[in-house]
Amino acid sequence: MGLLSKKDSKLILDPLADNNPITIQVLGICSALAITAELEASIVMSISVLFVLGIGNVVISLMRNIIPSKIRIIVQLIVVATLVIIVDLVLKAFAYELSKTLSVFVGLIITNCIIMGRFEAFALGNSPWRSFLDGIGNALGYGVILIIVGFFRELLGSGTLLGIPVLGDPIEKTGLYSLGYENNGFMLLSPMALIVVGIIIWIQRSRNKALIED
Amino acid sequence: MEHLELFFKSIFIDNMVFATFLGMCSYLAVSKKVSTAVGLGAAVIFVLAITVPLNWLLDQYILQPGALSWLGEEYASYDLSFLSFIMFIATIATMVQLVEIVVEKFSPSLYNSLGIFLPLIAVNCAILGGSLFMQSREIETLGLALNYGIGSGIGWFLAILAIAAIREKIRYSNVPPALRGLGITFIITGLMAIGFMSFGGMLTGGDEEVAPEAESAVIEVIKEDIKKEDAKLKSDLEIAENTNK
Numbered sequence: 001m002g003l004l005s006k007k008d009s010k011l012i013l014d015p016l017a018d019n020n021p022i023t024i025q026v027l028g029i030c031s032a033l034a035i036t037a038e039l040e041a042s043i044v045m046s047i048s049v050l051f052v053l054g055i056g057n058v059v060i061s062l063m064r065n066i067i068p069s070k071i072r073i074i075v076q077l078i079v080v081a082t083l084v085i086i087v088d089l090v091l092k093a094f095a096y097e098l099s100k101t102l103s104v105f106v107g108l109i110i111t112n113c114i115i116m117g118r119f120e121a122f123a124l125g126n127s128p129w130r131s132f133l134d135g136i137g138n139a140l141g142y143g144v145i146l147i148i149v150g151f152f153r154e155l156l157g158s159g160t161l162l163g164i165p166v167l168g169d170p171i172e173k174t175g176l177y178s179l180g181y182e183n184n185g186f187m188l189l190s191p192m193a194l195i196v197v198g199i200i201i202w203i204q205r206s207r208n209k210a211l212i213e214d
Numbered sequence: 215m216e217h218l219e220l221f222f223k224s225i226f227i228d229n230m231v232f233a234t235f236l237g238m239c240s241y242l243a244v245s246k247k248v249s250t251a252v253g254l255g256a257a258v259i260f261v262l263a264i265t266v267p268l269n270w271l272l273d274q275y276i277l278q279p280g281a282l283s284w285l286g287e288e289y290a291s292y293d294l295s296f297l298s299f300i301m302f303i304a305t306i307a308t309m310v311q312l313v314e315i316v317v318e319k320f321s322p323s324l325y326n327s328l329g330i331f332l333p334l335i336a337v338n339c340a341i342l343g344g345s346l347f348m349q350s351r352e353i354e355t356l357g358l359a360l361n362y363g364i365g366s367g368i369g370w371f372l373a374i375l376a377i378a379a380i381r382e383k384i385r386y387s388n389v390p391p392a393l394r395g396l397g398i399t400f401i402i403t404g405l406m407a408i409g410f411m412s413f414g415g416m417l418t419g420g421d422e423e424v425a426p427e428a429e430s431a432v433i434e435v436i437k438e439d440i441k442k443e444d445a446k447l448k449s450d451l452e453i454a455e456n457t458n459k
Contacts, residue, residue: 023396026243027239029238030237030343031339033238034235073336074304077336082300085300108236110303111303111337111339111341111342158435171442171443172446183435189408190234190235191403191405192404193235198397199401201393201396202393203392205397212391212392212394
């Protein structure tokens, strides 16, 4: 990357694969699983987390020298809660149907461990620009997993992507359905998200032997 | 009767871990040994039992649209529900801090065994999730809110106890190297979640709203398909009638 130094671009690229917040750091799992039945919901959730984590990291980093250590969790919670309220209100105003699908999980971004985790691990000890890059990197890593899971669940579960039928029409029996293919309704159920993430972890760890436990 | 129904529903059908995946981070991190899992589970039940009713009171008398009418007529039109997130999380953080102080004073041994878990619970999504679901499902009375809090906590406790017991056993099984630890836990949790869906049949006698949300996604897809088939059949019928005339 031209404009960022080697160290800085590492901050963005690392969480995309080797230090992925969901599959390696084991953070942010809750929302990753519950809302990924539709690709659109996954994309919107990723953008929301990008916003909250990016700006939150910068704010905490700017305040890092004046927050007393004893109340830092409460200060972090207030910063995140405010940003999430903004996201929630924007969603309710511009994408009401989607905010109904996401329901309480927008609020649960507050307790999304990635955000608190990055505040503690990075923003409290680094400059605002680097904290911003770290926030963007981790949010992108989270987004990548969400989009992969959402992609497969929606494609295999309802034969659509972003609401557009891509495998043909199941009623008219065109496209793939004319060969006898049926939608795998199982994929729309939430437990399958867990199994898809398990498979992603399997693939990731098979390719990079260093990540294997025990 | 309503209490018993809500209690069983929140433990088995709307199980916090298996139906809505709340509290997964600490669920995955702490489930390596049964003893630590029991400690965390007990702490979660305790905190949920305190914070859900408290947040219910907050929601009822301050946050809901029209809730402030007890202050005076002119306040009846205020809707403070956009402050829910911040007020709920503030209550939770404060209550957890208070509980930590009280436990340290009155039962040092319990405090030592809970260790780091108690402060970590403040940011556990299960706790905030419990309060948010209580708000979105519009639980009606304080007693039901307490019931919901304890029931959800017990559901979470059951889940983490089960996965900890299983993880202790599979340490001696032949799991593929890349799946060991995190990967196999995800897959097992998924299978357990599928198993818990079987409870959806309990309590559906008579009450329409008791059907679990997990199934409604599939039902919606089937309904859409049926509607489309219906529309197509109708149009085919019209075409047939028109050509016959």
